[in-house]
Amino acid sequence: MRPETMRIVDDLRDQNILNLEHAKRENQKIVGMYCAYSPKELVLAAGALPVSLCGTRQEPIAAAEKILPRNICPLIKSSFGFAITDTCPYFRMSDYVIAETTCDGKKKMYEILKDYKPMHVLHLPQGTNRPGALKWWTDELYLLKDQLEENLGVEISRESLREAVKLVNKERLAMRKLHELNKVDPAPLSGMDMLTSLWMKGFNVDVEEGIELISQLAEEVEEIARQGASPFAAGTPRILLTGCPVGMGSEKVLRLLEECGGSVVCLENCSGFKAVDTLVDEDEARDPIEAIAEKYLQIPCSCISPNEGRFDLIDKMIDEYHVDGLVDLTWQACHTYNVEGELLNQYVKEKYDLPYLHLETDYSTSDLQQLQTRIGAFIELLNNRRKA
Amino acid sequence: MITVGIDVGSMTAKAVLLNDNEWLSVIRPTGCSPRQSAREAFDELLQEVGISTGEISHITGTGYGRIALDFIDNAVTEITCHARGAHYLVxxxxxxxxxxxxxxxxxxxxxxxxxxxxxxxxxxxxxxxxxxxxxxxxxxxxxxxxxxxxxxxxxxxxxxxxxxxxxxxxxxxxxxxxxxxxxxxxxxxxxxxxxxxxxxxxxxxxxxxxxxxxxxxxxxxxxxxxxxxxxxxxVSASQLAGALGAALLAREMAKISLRRLDYG
CATH class of the missing domain: 3.30.420.40 (ATPase, nucleotide binding domain)
Known part of the structure; x- marks a missing residue:
């Protein structure tokens, strides 16, 4: 059974674009962002609208490959392709873009993309456990604040930052609540619907409206759970999906997992739970920029070394979501997630004796059949274990 | 109980008919039609034993062509089938x-x-x-x-x-x-x-x-x-491990449905 509210969510894409066009006509400033490390609070405090930028579809990759090397990850190629072919309305309408040095491919790609749009590239520290890491990242956010003020012609006050912090925390709590409803077995919300709502939310224009919609969906899902209903039969193997970010257009692995008889109960990746797991400290005695920096630095991305936070988060999710198996998705040529996969493999096998499937693929459909065999065999294995 | 496993690979289609501990097999080149070659291998097998489809309790398909088969009762990946077949053979x-x-x-x-x-x-x-x-x-x-x-x-x-x-x-x-x-x-x-x-x-x-x-x-x-x-x-039948595994899994499936019938 599918929540009624999902129908509104499904139509959100068109609605979002209309809303954005309307805002643009009203001279509202729009700031595009690519990654979970982009601090939305600063954009809101600048009185601008933060939006996610496209980068999850295969279509513009061919255009990107005329300029970029073929053997880099599809996410970089897709993001770049959308921008240069002017096929992402969010990019087109953005007055300014925030990017970051999360990986080698991206940071060099932005050096080319900066000619297409005014942009600021945040420099991430390599890790979080060095004494200077937080100070570095806080300075980076101050630099971004200056850049936003200069480019948008506004001033970002402490007061507006505090308000933005509260608003985005509220949004995180709403998203977290929706996610956490899937702790129930069988899960009341399919992984596909979870992904659709999380992803659509990123392109949402009005934050308050978005929170309301997600809360409405959560309420409905809660009711479904209360009735003991679910889109899945009892005993369906429960899967944690981790690794590279997934969006609509790059959802093939998630879709196959559910088509082959699994239930993706939680998404650990940065398009899922990773970004909403922690909140910004609202303590008014603190410098809000430092508090924001602290939260964002806790995001456990594989570009951080060592990335212990990811293992801690996975620990928590395996336990709370009663996970039967892990699927770790790596986009081709994403070296950091690809290598970290081996550490994760050892970790979950030794600590939990849980089946782990590592998949390396791209956005294309050329390997669907091979994926179907791997994923099918993995689900058969999980079913076999559940029976035993 | 008679069950059949069909393994349609990229090069050959294999069919195995299993009756208790006896089994028979047919191998055919897949060619450009996985569905047709699998069907032919299956028909040839039935002809050889002289039985009709109705006498088979369950048919399980596997291999790349498994999705194209319209005469099977269920499909299982070749990974699961090879594991089962290999254990049976060795x-x-x-x-x-x-x-x-x-x-x-x-x-x-x-x-x-x-x-x-x-x-x-x-x-x-x-x-x-x-x-x-x-x-x-x-x-x-x-x-x-x-x-x-x-x-x-x-x-x-x-x-x-x-x-x-x-x-x-x-x-x-x-x-x-x-x-x-x-x-x-x-x-x-x-x-x-x-x-x-x-x-x-x-x-x-x-x-x-x-x-x-x-x-x-x-x-x-x-x-x-x-x-x-x-x-x-x-073993000499190593090429048939997938189809044999499928036939063994077909037997398990058939037994489960039989138990359900008894119960009902």
């Missing part, structure tokens, strides 16, 4: 190496035919039967003679894993005057190394069984044993 198998026409797989099992973990090659022909076939044609030989031709030969280093590049490498080795048998031995070793690297990630097994069409190549088997440092079991 009891106590805990590591299955399956090299077929377009895939190579390493499957770790619990020693009872149940999958614990597996690895599979990417969407590329490196280390598969197709790789051997392309190399054979570059060498002007038939794939079935490779093992005999290279018996006891000293392998040369084949550094390219990619089928297309490896073919050019073979052509240039021939041009340099390197003996054919040494090149073939080198090709066998490169396939074995590729698969052994995959196996390395899964940990070693104590009883290794080699299945799939390439298991018929004694040269690859020998290098696999060397690379894995383990004895490799190959």
């Amino acid at each position: 009891e106590g198998t805990d590591l299955v190496i399956d090299i077929g026409g377009q895939d190579s797989k390493v499957i770790r099992t619990d020693g009872q035919g149940n999958v614990i973990d597996f690895a599979m090659n990417d969407k590329c022909a490196a280390g598969t039967g197709r790789f051997l076939q392309v190399m054979a044609s570059a060498l002007g030989a038939d794939v079935s003679e490779l093992a005999v031709l290279s018996r006891g030969a000293e392998p040369v280093e084949i550094s390219n894993m990619c089928t297309v590049f490896a073919e050019s490498e073979v052509v240039s080795l021939l041009a340099q005057g390197v003996a054919k048998e040494n090149i073939i031995a080198g090709i066998h070793r490169s396939v074995a190394r590729r698969v052994a690297a995959m196996a390395g990630r899964l940990g070693t097994g104590s009883k290794v069984t080699f299945t799939g069409g390439v298991a018929r190549n004694a040269g690859v088997k020998e290098f696999l044993a060397e690379e894995l440092g383990a004895e490799i079991n190959v």
